[in-house]
Amino acid sequence: MPIDLARARAETRACADLVHLNHAGASLMPAPVADALVDWLREEEMTGGYETARRHDGRLENFYDASAKLLNCHRDEIAYVENATRAWDMAFYALDLRPGDRILTAECEYGSNMIAYLHRARRDGCEVAVVPSDQHGQLDVAALEAMIDARTRLISISHIPTGGGLVNPAEAVGAVARKYAIPYLLDACQSVGQMPVDVEKIGCDFLSATGRKYLRGPRGTGLLYVKHRWIAEMDIDPPLLDQHAATLVSETEYRMRGDARRFENWECYFAGKAALGTAIDYALGFGMDAIHQRVTLLADGLRARLAEIPGVTITDQGVDRCGIVTFTKAGEKPVEIRDRCIAKGINISASSGSGSRVGFDRRGLDAVVRASVHYVNDDGDIDRFVEEIRRGE
Ligand SMILES: Cc1ncc(COP(=O)(O)O)c(C=O)c1O
Structure with missing residues (x-):
């Protein structure tokens, strides 16, 4: 339609x-999204923040269902994070990268991501290599495959760059990542909300997105997708943990959550979370x-x-x-x-x-x-x- x-x-x-x-x-937020946000804040003002959250727990939980539908994944694979950069960071800094390990990225990579690669290169001794673009300006998938060697530990690219109309071949990159069993982190900040983005089809392990851009949600909202096996089989260790992401079970032990919410922190923009769920439902409605x-x-x-x-x-x-x-x-x-x-x-x-x-x-x-x-x-x-x-x- x-x-x-x-x-x-x-x-x-x-x-x-x-x-x-x-x-x-x-x-621009659609009216139902802006209203959901403003009504939530007004209710917090009039009845209390904790009480509002308790009353509307279903709307907070809806964020996970809506995101899962949008990206074709399970709700347990979604974390609510305050923006795309931090969502991406939570995945990237969770990866165990050691001296000599290589990260492969694309020419149009987002600046904050490049800074993070260089940060870890300086801190952890890993290396970053930029895969050249093909004659159309998109990541050259054959060149990517040719650059893979025993030291390649991560493929990490932006689906759409911030400064151009290019769409990188995310699915073809996913096929290469799967062929060589290399973790694949996709910055989908500009693509989610303007085109179908299906994590199964793409074959990525992690994906970050923001609320305020093409999803038409509020500012200060974002999400992270983490493929189930990273939690269930690899027990991936987020760079930061709080008592929402993990449970303190004794004076000497804690247990991490069994879902992607181990990448969240407890205090967050609750109004934004509810309204981002509304924004995603709104987009799916069209x-x-x-x-x-x-x-x-x-x-x-x-x-x-x-x-x-x-x-x-x-x-x-x-x-x-x-x-x-x-x-x-x-x-x-x-x-x-x-x-x-x-x-x-x-x-x-x-x-x-x-x-x-x-x-x-x-x-x-x-x-x-x-x-x-x-x-x-x-x-x-x-x-x-x-x-x-x-x-x-
Ligand atoms: C490709 C890309 N990645 C990441 C970001 C950062 O998103 P956020 O500002 O939500 O952290 C942007 C923002 O413009 C972007 O264009």
Whole structure:
């Protein structure tokens, strides 16, 4: 079923007078999600935080069911974490990496992840190697396979980079990881919510995602998927434990939880957890295939129209492209374009620096304009933005 655009827009209050093309930064919460969040906070104010949580335990638990449905996994494989970076960190820093062990990653790897690899290289003596991209700009799967050796202990990539429309071949990477029995960590921060993401199909061991971007949840929310066998068979040791993640059984012993919640901590953003569950249900209500189709249609259309504007160069790579549309325009800096658009009520962003360092450096790119569409955008949004870029300063 195609997206009911009229309903989607009516339930996104800001659509009335804002053109929001920054869903890869933070999307707009749909009204039912914003209401769930605000109502929870109001109830905490009026009746107490612990009491609100006890009263609505079912809504907190719904977060796990909704996430499991979204990612095609079991609810026990999901942990609620405050953002994608920390979710990713909890998995990455749990892995036993020793001197000489190698991590393989992609050129478009997210900056925080690169910092963590270098951190562990410095601290634990492991090494990080960047797999080259193919002629389309996506991770070269044959090169990845050729780089695997006895020292390879982890394959860790971003599904979609922060600064481009590329979609890395996550499933093909998963097939390689499985063939050589190498743990596979997938940063799905930009993909979850804009396309179907199925952990079984992809074959990853760990996956991190955030709430506020394409899932349209609240800020300060995220999740981690941990494949069951890492808990059941390997008893993986999170980098941090509290008395929610583990139980103190005596003065000298503790026992870790038997599910992915051993990666959580007890105190968290309860309102956000309930509302993220609502956001996931909301997305599933439209259907991930329908969302993906509409996002692709809008993004491809936007790229084609921008490409016709003199001086504009589309900088997106990859065979499969997503809702993130990036470009440069001769004579105007990306941040200037961003600021000019925001002043006209068109939210976009500019990507530069740390977040995309390796990929941008290798491509000789400094900064790009990033306009990220979602199913809730309409043709009028695209027209206004294209007109603004065409007009120039
Ligand atoms: C590819 C990618 N990974 C990770 C992150 C970090 O997500 P969070 O800010 O939720 O920690 C981002 C944020 O832009 C991202 O684009």
